[in-house]
Amino acid sequence: MFNVGDHVVYPYHGAGTIKDIEEKDILGEKLNYYVVFFPLNHVTLMLPENRIKSSGLRKIIQPKQIEEVVTAMQPTEYASKKEAARPYSKENETLLKSGSIIDAAMVIANLTSKEGERTNGLHMEDRKNLDRAKQFIVSELMLVKNISEEEAYQFINENSKGA
Incomplete structure (x- = not known):
């Protein structure tokens, strides 16, 4: 499934690296746990092997897929009109998860x-979701492109209109 050293993405936490696979004996049952370190947040997570599929853990994207990310970051007229009427969108939270x-x-x-259409900026919940989305992408770009956090944020800012 996954190996030590693999770069993976865990929903809502972002990208990290599998540092170890440990066998734990819990209540007489032996289970393998993936130890994943998330460098951007400095968080380590232990994920049981039997929950990998349901957790949404996946390998990071391939470098050739970065262009798809750039395309998806481009605002559309439809998205702008759809979002304008609401202070914040649960749809954005669902997408992030x-x-x-x-x-x-x-x-x-x-x-x-x-944000470009509003004279007084985004509502607090929208700002949080925008920050989470950027952080999520930054964590993956750092591993895919082997760049620093600052370079990843710069990449997002250069490739998303109005960011």
Whole structure:
């Protein structure tokens, strides 16, 4: 399934690296746990092997897929009109929880478009979702492109209109 050293993405936490696979004896049952370190947050998570599939854990994207992320970050007229009527969208939170980098890029597109149309900026919940989406993408870009956090944020800002 996964191996030590694999770069993976865990929904809502972002990208990290499998540092170890440990066997634990819990209540007489032996289970393998994936130990995943998330460098951007400095968090380590232990995920039981029998919950990997349901957790949404996946490998990071391939470098050739970065162009899809850039395309998804581009605001559309449809997204802008759809978002304008609401103070914040549960749809954006749902997209962020999916664990998909494309979904996170769509959140950036939705919210940067909305931000450009508002004279007083985004509502607090929208700002939080925009920050989460950027952080999620940054964590993955750092591993895919082997770049720093600052370079990853710069990449997002250069490739999303109005960000």
